[in-house]
Amino acid sequence: MxxxxxxxxxxxxxxxGEIIPNRQFDVFLPWVxxxxxxxxxxxALNCARIILNNxxxxxxxFDIRSDLYRKIQRLPLRWxxxxxxxDIMTRVVEDVTxxxxxxxxxxxxxxxxxxxxxxxxxxxxxLDPTVALWATLPIPFLAMGAxxxxxxxxxxxxxxxxxxxxxxxxxxxxxxxxRQIKAYAAEKDEHEHFNGLSGALRKATLRIMKWWAIYNPSxxxxxxxxxxxxxxxxxxxxxxxxxxxxxxxxxxxxxxLFYEPVSKLHQLNQMALSSRAAADRVFEILDSDDExxxxxxxxxxxxVRGAVEFNDxxxxxxxxxxxxxxxxxxxxxxxxxxxxxxxxxGKSTIVNLLCRFYEYDNGSVLIDGKExxxxxxxxxxxxxxxxxxxxxxxxxxxxxxxxxxxxxxxxDAIWKALEAAKASEFVRALPEQLDTNVGERGVKLSGGExxxxxxxxxxxxxxxxxxxxxxxxSVDNQTELLIQQAxxxxxxxxxxxxxxxxxxxxxxxxxxxxxxxxxxxxxxxxDELLNQGGKFAELANTIK
Numbered sequence: 001m002x003x004x005x006x007x008x009x010x011x012x013x014x015x016x017g018e019i020i021p022n023r024q025f026d027v028f029l030p031w032v033x034x035x036x037x038x039x040x041x042x043x044a045l046n047c048a049r050i051i052l053n054n055x056x057x058x059x060x061x062f063d064i065r066s067d068l069y070r071k072i073q074r075l076p077l078r079w080x081x082x083x084x085x086x087d088i089m090t091r092v093v094e095d096v097t098x099x100x101x102x103x104x105x106x107x108x109x110x111x112x113x114x115x116x117x118x119x120x121x122x123x124x125x126x127l128d129p130t131v132a133l134w135a136t137l138p139i140p141f142l143a144m145g146a147x148x149x150x151x152x153x154x155x156x157x158x159x160x161x162x163x164x165x166x167x168x169x170x171x172x173x174x175x176x177x178x179r180q181i182k183a184y185a186a187e188k189d190e191h192e193h194f195n196g197l198s199g200a201l202r203k204a205t206l207r208i209m210k211w212w213a214i215y216n217p218s219x220x221x222x223x224x225x226x227x228x229x230x231x232x233x234x235x236x237x238x239x240x241x242x243x244x245x246x247x248x249x250x251x252x253x254x255x256x257l258f259y260e261p262v263s264k265l266h267q268l269n270q271m272a273l274s275s276r277a278a279a280d281r282v283f284e285i286l287d288s289d290d291e292x293x294x295x296x297x298x299x300x301x302x303x304v305r306g307a308v309e310f311n312d313x314x315x316x317x318x319x320x321x322x323x324x325x326x327x328x329x330x331x332x333x334x335x336x337x338x339x340x341x342x343x344x345x346g347k348s349t350i351v352n353l354l355c356r357f358y359e360y361d362n363g364s365v366l367i368d369g370k371e372x373x374x375x376x377x378x379x380x381x382x383x384x385x386x387x388x389x390x391x392x393x394x395x396x397x398x399x400x401x402x403x404x405x406x407x408x409x410x411x412d413a414i415w416k417a418l419e420a421a422k423a424s425e426f427v428r429a430l431p432e433q434l435d436t437n438v439g440e441r442g443v444k445l446s447g448g449e450x451x452x453x454x455x456x457x458x459x460x461x462x463x464x465x466x467x468x469x470x471x472x473x474s475v476d477n478q479t480e481l482l483i484q485q486a487x488x489x490x491x492x493x494x495x496x497x498x499x500x501x502x503x504x505x506x507x508x509x510x511x512x513x514x515x516x517x518x519x520x521x522x523x524x525x526x527d528e529l530l531n532q533g534g535k536f537a538e539l540a541n542t543i544k
Contacts, residue, residue, distance in 0.1 A: 007038035010123075012253055016246040061100050068092055068285060076291035077357045081317070086169030091281050094168075095161065098278035109268050113261030120258040127247060127254075131237060134229040135255055138222040142262060145222070146269050149215040153270075156208045157277040163201040165281070170197055212270060219266050223259045230255055297376035304383045304464040305333040305368050306495030308354065313363035315353060323349050325518040326363065331511075333464075336496040338506035340539055341515035347499045349518075351467045354497070356380060367465070385463035387487075389499075391454035393445070398427055399434040401453060405461035413460060421456035421486040423449070455486045466496040512536065 012035070019028050069092065124132035174181060174190055181190050230251055237243035308331040315324040324346045331337045339347040353360050356377050365372035372380070385405075393401050402414050409417075414434065418424040426449055430436035438444050438453075445453070458466065468487065500506040507526055514522035514529065514536045522529055522536050529536040 007035070010250070012246075012250060016249060057100060061096060064096050064100065064282070065092060068096060068282060071286055071288070071290075074290040075285075075288055077352075078317070079288060084169040084172075086172035087165045088285075089172065090165040090168045091285060094164065095278035095281045098161075099275050099282050109264055113264045113268070116261045117258060120254050124251065124254050124258065127250065128234075128237075128243060131230060131234045131243065131251055134233045135226050135251070135258070137229060138225050139262075141222050142219055142266075145215065145219055146266065149211060150269060150273065153208060153211050153215075153273050154276070156204065156211070157273045158280065160201070160204040160208055160274075161277045161281060163197070163204040167194075167197045167201050170194060216266065219263070223262060226255060226259060227252070291377075297379070298370060298374050299376055299379040300370065300383055301368060306383075306464040307331070307333050307366070307368050308465065308495060308497065309366040310350070311364045311366070313353065313360050313365060315349060315358065315360045315362075317349075317358075323518050324353075324360075327515070327518070327520055329513050329520065329523070331495050331497060333495055334493055335510040336491060336498060336508065338498045338500045338509035338512040339515060340500040340506065340512055340536060342539070344517075345515035346518040347515060348469055351386070351469055351497065351499065354465075354467065355384060355386060383463055384465045384467060385458035385461050385494075386467045386469070387451075387454050387458050388469045391447075391450040393438050393450055393453060395437070395439060397432075397435050397437055398430070398453065401438065402457050402460055405457045409460055414456075417456040417459040418453075420459050421452045423452035423456050423486070426452075452486055464494060466491060466494045468496065468498045514539070 015028070015031050015035075018024070019031060072088065072092070121132070121136065124135060170193065174194065181187060230248075234243060234248045234251055238245055238248050308329075310327055310329045312326045312328055313324055314322060314326055316322045327346070327350065329337065329350075339350060341347055349358075352358050353365060354372070356372065356375075359373060367375070367380070367383075394404075399411075399414060402417065403409055406413070411434065415424060418427055427433055427436075436444075438450075468491075498506060498509060500512070506512055509526060511523060512526060512529055513520050514534075516535060522532065522534050524532075530540055531537075
């Protein structure tokens with residue numbers, strides 16, 4: 001396709017130099033049709049190129065996004081602790097697209113442009129080396145200009161991508177927290193905050209455009225000097241008789257075809273800078289260390305008995321600030337143990353370690369006598385049901401949310417789990433029952449309804465080990481009674497570890513461990529701890 005562009009200038013040279021002066025009427029129309037055919041072939045090839053390129057381009061985008069999403073799923077939770085959701089979304093959606101442009105459009109555009117420059121350049125030097133030399137004289141200045149622009153603009157493109165990410169992160173937070181914003185009448189303040197970040201993006205973009213406004217016209221000027229040099233020295237050669245007029249006309253046609261791809265290479269340079277800034281952000285994720293492979297390690301022997309043992313376990317989220325300090329606890333198969341303590345005592349951390357969301361620093365954790373960090377995560381998590389304090393529901397139907405626990409569960413199994421979780425009554429009252437969309441994070445349901453669906457999901461999984469992280473927190477007494485009844489059903493014949501929030505959730509526990517500043521300071525049955533008059537007795541007065 002790139003080589004076909006030189007056909008019309010050569011046809012023009014032949015027509016103006018041979019056919020018209022010699023009045024060759026018989027071959028005039030065929031040669032004109034040859035010129036037309038050259039354009040048809042070029043544009044037909046261009047059409048095929050666009051179609052094939054778009055298919056290839058979308059395939060590459062799909063593959064990169066798929067790899068990036070798979071990578072995100074393999075990253076440890078510790079990685080997410082310091083990242084903003086909006087920033088991650090920007091990298092997956094926007095940065096991948098920007099990165100792809102240089103991989104596909106850039107390579108294609110660069111290759112075609114270089115081929116066209118070489119084909120036209122060789123043709124010009126073949127026609128007249130002297131005039132061709134003057135025509136290509138601006139090339140070193142264009143190359144130097146591109147080098148300077150690249151050095152100056154690279155950091156500015158990165159700043160623009162970061163500013164765009166900051167804006168998207170705040171937009172995501174504000175949309176997710178729109179109820180809180182309205183409840184506190186903070187619309188004006190949040191709007192100003194948004195405008196501040198939007199203004200930062202505008203300034204970052206204008207800094208790039210400022211350099212482009214200097215660079216692009218400058219390069220256009222140097223391109224134009226090529227035409228002036230050819231006009232001056234080519235016209236002089238025609239007047240001196242060393243060059244024919246048809247050759248000069250051909251040179252002008254070739255010159256436009258020579259500097260057209262040169263201009264595209266300048267645009268490619270700008271594209272490359274933007275794409276590189278985006279690629280750096282994408283590869284920052286791809287190059288991050290994975291958590292240990294969920295499939296690597298030993299399998300839990302089946303059936304899982306559910307014996308859990310912590311021996312002198314220590315852990316810290318941040319170096320130098322221990323969250324757990326030599327914690328030991330035991331849960332025999334089928335037992336219910338409770339974790340009590342003030343906020344920040346380390347209760348939820350124990351649950352996180354048991355799920356291997358984080359890796360403990362020292363000590364050992366055993367399940368049925370097997371060291372936790374030697375187990376395959378998939379095998380471990382298949383044996384654990386986790387009901388969190390804030391029930392998380394996806395933006396989908398009731399059926400889709402419960403099927404997360406068992407993709408092959410039929411409606412009978414789902415309704416059975418809902419009945420055990422005291423949730424079947426309100427689900428049957430929903431407009432489309434199991435096919436009712438619950439909204440983002442279950443916004444269309446009450447807190448108690450969401451929690452009972454979460455319990456039903458755990459029941460559908462039927463795990464031998466159950467983790468309850470303050471599952472009755474922040475609900476009214478009537479809803480708590482329903483949830484507690486559902487929990488009693490859920491906890492039958494399972495090893496259960498319960499994080500205490502209300503006294504009613506731990507009265508029947510086989511053993512209670514009281515934590516303070518990451519250490520176990522008291523342990524024993526409920527009545528025994530209450531009679532000791534220690535920390536647990538103090539807590540019991542505050543959580544009734």
